[in-house]
Amino acid sequence: NAGVTQTPKFRVLKTGQSMTLLCAQDMNHEYMYWYRQDPGMGLRLIHYSVGEGTTAKGEVPDGYNVSRLKKQNFLLGLESAAPSQTSVYFCASSSRVGGVSYNEQFFGPGTRLTVL
C-alpha cells in the first residue's frame, strides 16, 4: 500500500497563478483533510471531507477550494495564488468508526509551495 500520496512535491507560482494539489489514499478511508504548516503555527486545517461528494471548511479556508469527486482523491485548488499562501501543504486521511472519525490521521509527504 502506498498510503497517502501527494503531487506535486514542490511548486513555485507567481502571484495570481492558479494550481491544483492532488491527494490520493489507498486505505479506503472516509475522512480526508488538507492542512498547511507554517513555522511557529503548527498544522492548520484548511478544508476537510467526511465522504465522497462532501466538503467542509476548516480553520483557514479563504483562498482555497476543494473537491472530493472520488473517495480516494481530495483536490485542493488555489484560484489566484498570493505570497501569504507560501507554505507546506499536507493531506491526511482517517477511517470512520461508529460514524465518527477515528483519531489516527495518516499524512502524506507534503507539497512545498512558494508563491513569488
Added chain:
Amino acid sequence: QKEVEQDPGPLSVPEGAIVSLNCTYSNSAFQYFMWYRQYSRKGPELLMYTYSSGNKEDGRFTAQVDKSSKYISLFIRDSQPSDSATYLCAMSSWDGQNFVFGPGTRLSVLP
C-alpha cells in the same frame, strides 16, 4: 489564548537524556490526546494515543494526561539521535470532531 499551547523549543539534549515535552489546552471537551512525530521534510505520524486521563507507556515513550490541569506530557527515556524530530501534540473531542494540533516542539538529540 490559543486552544492548544506547546513548549516552543527548540530543545537540544545529549544522547541518553530524559526528555519532557508538554502541552496545555483550554477546551474541556477534549477526550482524546495524541502525540505525533514529524521528521524533517516528512509528514507527521502518530506516536502515542491516550483516552482521558492517566499514563500510557510504549517502550521508551510515556504519555501522561492530567485533565484536571488541562496538561499533557510526553516523556522520552534514554533519548537517541533517531528521536530528533518535531513533536506535535494533538487532541479531539469524543466524537473525533474539533481536532486540534499544537504548534510543535523541535527536539535535537546530540550524540
